[in-house]
Amino acid sequence: MAADSERSDKSQVVERTCAILREMGRYGQRGARLIDLTERTGLSRPTVHRILTTLGAESFVQRTNDRRYRLSPVMYELGLAAPSPVGDPEKLRPVIQALANQCGDTVYLAMRTGDFAHYLLRCEGAYPIRTHVVAANQTLHLVSGHSGRALLASMPEDEAEDIITRASRDRHLFGEATPDGLREEIEKVRQKGFGWARDVTFVGVAGLTVPVPNPRGAAYLAITISSIPQRLTPDRAQALVKDMRAAAAEVTRIVSASTAS
């Protein structure tokens, strides 16, 4: 190891363990290969292997049958003992439901987790044609959904690029889109502050998405309206984005309030 300039009463092994766990979190339920983790953490293979073996013995990690490592249900349970970054999502439902009532379409609130967007809430509007492509509590890769586009646009460019690059190996994650197409879309989201796309999650469904501003860094929440493309004309989208941003600000307010304890 190179000289560590940082003074510390910190444990090197713990740091490395955290790095590995964090990295595994990115790979979700599919799991990461040993070599993925060594490359991404910069640690030597035996080191990663030993830590993984130990985490496995503690059942924090499981080895899948195709020699991948993923976080185990024990980690899920541990997570439940920790406060959610947004507090109780139900506190946010009124805001999202109000938006759904206003626009008549289906509105989602999604939270970023590693390379994925976890859909916390889905609220229905009154418009009779409903798009139910994603359910509450579902998790979609950031490159696979509308909310993911807003979230990717909000994070540092190299981080987003890293996620897209890595996802490119699994072409099916992109559906009708392509990695390069997505890069362009995200660039547009960065410029305009909202995303509009169709046929992303499902052919014949369009989505409008905005990131929820986060005073402490990159957004980890996004609000998305899902509808049929005919209902999301540029004019209407313009108006909706205004409402969405208002709702987003409200969400920020509520989350900040419940987090400051």
Added chain:
Amino acid sequence: MAADSERSDKSQVVERTCAILREMGRYGQRGARLIDLTERTGLSRPTVHRILTTLGAESFVQRTNDRRYRLSPVMYELGLAAPSPVGDPEKLRPVIQALANQCGDTVYLAMRTGDFAHYLLRCEGAYPIRTHVVAANQTLHLVSGHSGRALLASMPEDEAEDIITRASRDRHLFGEATPDGLREEIEKVRQKGFGWARDVTFVGVAGLTVPVPNPRGAAYLAITISSIPQRLTPDRAQALVKDMRAAAAEVTRIVSASTAS
């Protein structure tokens, strides 16, 4: 440290880190004091402190303002990247809803997490007087709810005793009950295989609870029917318990199927 008889390519620090994290999980969002963790893990204070400091720097752990340590939202997010021990709880809803339809009352499915019961599902029956004391996604201390009684009864006695002892410091967790009263109740649950109690979560509300058998060890799920005491007479309870056990068996079946991948 005593001699470690076990050969290993395991990392001591990782083992210790896991022990600390697991222990912190037990304490939930209130957090644990340094001394709690040193006592319960048997590690020296400087060691625990150093590991906690590192976990804090990695933001896996946060220090509350009253000098307690608790798992951070980062852990919550990590947990979302791991598979839930029960797979998607929505797959279990039909079973619980069917039971609710059958009995007419409110039925819960709860999962154990550390010292707590996390309520996954709440299904409504048709009976007009409804008891809505607990919401879905809420978390209650094991000593504070009906499901917790079933879960405590299912675990090794010393583990249950440890949880009750520790909880005894916070008398308010017990509501109208007392630690000793609870111990008796739980002994009854062990003998009869179900729990009946009133005024636990709320005065004027009664609950009937059974553990969901887990082929791989102690139950971590419980089914609970909540109603007014008049509706849970001994005779009716007897009949309901039969239905609940059938539902529990069905839950076991579904969970086992979705876990075997």
Added chain:
DNA sequence: AAATCAAAGTCAATATGTTGGACTTTCGGA
């Protein structure tokens, strides 16, 4: 079916990071 290659897994000599007893500081209660 054999060959090939990439990734996983193992080992052990070395040096590095970890350990915990003893000391100091902080905080909450009286």
Added chain:
DNA sequence: TCCGAAAGTCCAACATATTGACTTTGATTT
């Protein structure tokens, strides 16, 4: 203001982690 309990710090001793080099596994190709 004082007091005790818990938190936090330091450093010499040494147990533990580290990684280069080696072996094994399993998937893919010929």
